[in-house]
Amino acid sequence: MTISLLIRRILFFVKEASHNIKGNLFTNMVAIFTISLALTILTSFAVFFINMEDMLDTFGADVQVIVYLKEDIRSDSTSPMKEKIRSFTEVDSINYVSKEMAIQVFKNELKGQKGILDELGANPLPSSFEIGLKKPFRNSDGVRTIVAKLKVLEGIDDIHYGQEWVDRFTAFLSFFKAAGLIIGVFLLISTIFIISNTIRLTVYARKEEIDIMRLVGATESFIKTPFFIEGLFEGLAGAILAFIMFNAVRYMLLKNIPASFSSLINIPFPVTDFMIILLGIGTAMGVFGSFISLTRFLKQG
Amino acid sequence: MIQLYHVYKNYNGSSPALTDISFVVEKGEFVFLTGPSGAGKTTLLKLIFCSEKPTGGQIIIDGKNTSRFGTREIAELRRKIGFIFQDFKLLSNKTVYKNVALPLDIIGHRPREIKKKVSYVLSYLGLQHRANYKPLSISGGEQQRASIARALVKEPTILLADEPTGNLDPALTNSIMELFLDINAKGTTVVIATHDSSLIKKLNKRTITLEGGKVIQEKE
Numbered sequence: 222m223t224i225s226l227l228i229r230r231i232l233f234f235v236k237e238a239s240h241n242i243k244g245n246l247f248t249n250m251v252a253i254f255t256i257s258l259a260l261t262i263l264t265s266f267a268v269f270f271i272n273m274e275d276m277l278d279t280f281g282a283d284v285q286v287i288v289y290l291k292e293d294i295r296s297d298s299t300s301p302m303k304e305k306i307r308s309f310t311e312v313d314s315i316n317y318v319s320k321e322m323a324i325q326v327f328k329n330e331l332k333g334q335k336g337i338l339d340e341l342g343a344n345p346l347p348s349s350f351e352i353g354l355k356k357p358f359r360n361s362d363g364v365r366t367i368v369a370k371l372k373v374l375e376g377i378d379d380i381h382y383g384q385e386w387v388d389r390f391t392a393f394l395s396f397f398k399a400a401g402l403i404i405g406v407f408l409l410i411s412t413i414f415i416i417s418n419t420i421r422l423t424v425y426a427r428k429e430e431i432d433i434m435r436l437v438g439a440t441e442s443f444i445k446t447p448f449f450i451e452g453l454f455e456g457l458a459g460a461i462l463a464f465i466m467f468n469a470v471r472y473m474l475l476k477n478i479p480a481s482f483s484s485l486i487n488i489p490f491p492v493t494d495f496m497i498i499l500l501g502i503g504t505a506m507g508v509f510g511s512f513i514s515l516t517r518f519l520k521q522g
Numbered sequence: 523m524i525q526l527y528h529v530y531k532n533y534n535g536s537s538p539a540l541t542d543i544s545f546v547v548e549k550g551e552f553v554f555l556t557g558p559s560g561a562g563k564t565t566l567l568k569l570i571f572c573s574e575k576p577t578g579g580q581i582i583i584d585g586k587n588t589s590r591f592g593t594r595e596i597a598e599l600r601r602k603i604g605f606i607f608q609d610f611k612l613l614s615n616k617t618v619y620k621n622v623a624l625p626l627d628i629i630g631h632r633p634r635e636i637k638k639k640v641s642y643v644l645s646y647l648g649l650q651h652r653a654n655y656k657p658l659s660i661s662g663g664e665q666q667r668a669s670i671a672r673a674l675v676k677e678p679t680i681l682l683a684d685e686p687t688g689n690l691d692p693a694l695t696n697s698i699m700e701l702f703l704d705i706n707a708k709g710t711t712v713v714i715a716t717h718d719s720s721l722i723k724k725l726n727k728r729t730i731t732l733e734g735g736k737v738i739q740e741k742e
């Protein structure tokens with residue numbers, strides 16, 4: 222195919238597609254509106270999900286392992302021990318809390334009840350390491366691994382990590398991720414299904430036209446290309462509309478919900494990226510939707 | 523050249539539409555296909571045009587066996603065959619001009635060339651004043667001429683016509699037949715299906731007569 226024929230073809234297809242859009246204006250408006258609604262729902266879900274996940278991750282930072290040291294531990298062995306623990310791959314941060322610091326914290330918490338403390342006599346609190354874990358290990362498995370490594374170290378009395386809380390948090394996080402994935406995939410498939418069905422309307426409306434095109438010698442790609450352009454346009458227009466709708470809804474929500482919830486409807490990317498992603502997904506879905514309806518409903522006749 | 527060898531066609535259920543049809547139409551020939559309504563004329567043209575598949579037998583067009591054709595080869599074949607449909611098959615949402623230009627758009631001619639050819643064929647058929655009308659707003663005869671214009675505009679090597687004068691008055695019928703003879707004289711193979719015996723008598727050309735799906739008579 223020569224360049225000039227290619228250009229003529231492209232011009233023809235674009236003209237054809239725009240002619241078809243004008244000719245089936247109502248059907249196309251319905252398609253664009255449906256696509257935009259579907260994309261708005263999909264986007265809202267994705268944004269909510271990403272923010273929720275971020276929020277849960279910050280909860281995960283609370284996963285902490287505390288190692289209590291033996292009473293008779295030699296003061297010059299804590300420093301090498303700290304370095305050893307720091308070298309474990311799971312460890313993000315480690316903090317040494319001496320007996321004195323521990324009692325100080327305890328005293329601060331029990332202000333006004335000095336009597337109790339006086340009765341204690343000598344400082345009964347052990348020294349300890351507070352260990353923060355790296356993100357991928359802030360869960361049951363991660364905690365179990367590090368605890369196993371810590372247990373064999375010399376001079377350790379006891380290890381605390383809020384087992385139940387970590388287990389529940391881990392279970393909830395994996396449930397949340399699985400549910401999010403399922404809902405997300407479901408929304409994505411239904412969006413494509415909706416788009417392909419809406420585009421099917423425009424394919425049906427022109428069934429006779431397509432048959433006639435075949436009879437005068439049009440190849441399948443010649444017949445289908447204008448539909449792809451139409452789907453692309455519908456996806457693009459739907460995405461622009463979805464962008465507007467999403468932001469309108471978000472704006473209204475921001476004005477009406479408590480500030481503490483507003484982080485849930487943050488847009489997790491820079492606005493231009495967000496726009497590009499949305500338009501990209503919209504057009505891809507439009508083209509894919511046309512592809513599905515063309516292969517399903519445009520059988521050889 | 524069109525060659526048919528022992529061609530059969532059964533539509534689902536009913537009695538066969540065509541039974542054991544064999545004949546050859548040489549390049550540049552002018553042939554009438556006649557017979558009463560339901561004889562199988564339209565079916566035969568559709569088989570040649572690959573819009574129906576034969577149940578049995580071989581159809582060879584310009585040396586190519588159509589039984590092995592895929593969609594691409596069929597599209598190619600249809601670009602060189604002009605087909606005048608009995609029910610016109612014009613695109614109702616496009617103007618007469620656009621309808622006639624469509625085969626050239628499909629082939630990918632240059633816009634200037636398309637304009638020249640379409641204008642020429644439209645004025646040849648007396649349709650230039652209808653160029654910007656949609657098919658449903660013009661008369662049956664005009665629609666028929668528009669479909670003839672669309673078949674001729676690509677200068678086909680083979681012209682198949684299904685009752686092409688059915689909607690035309692005698693004067694127009696004569697001028698359309700003149701037109702067919704004219705393009706036949708320039709080398710196009712012409713096959714016309716018609717049940718109008720007066721038309722056939724007037725022209726004295728090779729005639730194949732069908733009845734009940736069988737060839738019952740062949741006259742040179």
Ligand SMILES: Nc1ncnc2c1ncn2[C@@H]1O[C@H](COP(=O)(O)OP(=O)(O)O)[C@@H](O)[C@H]1O
Nearest residue numbers: 533534536539558559560561562563564565566
């Ligand atoms: N699409 C079809 N489905 C079933 N039967 C058909 C179909 N087209 C034609 N026929 C039958 O085939 C026979 C030949 O029809 P046709 O080729 O249209 O004849 P003609 O054009 O000579 O009038 C008729 O009996 C007709 O009823």
Ligand SMILES: [Mg+2]
Nearest residue numbers: 563564608684
């Ligand atoms: Mg017929």
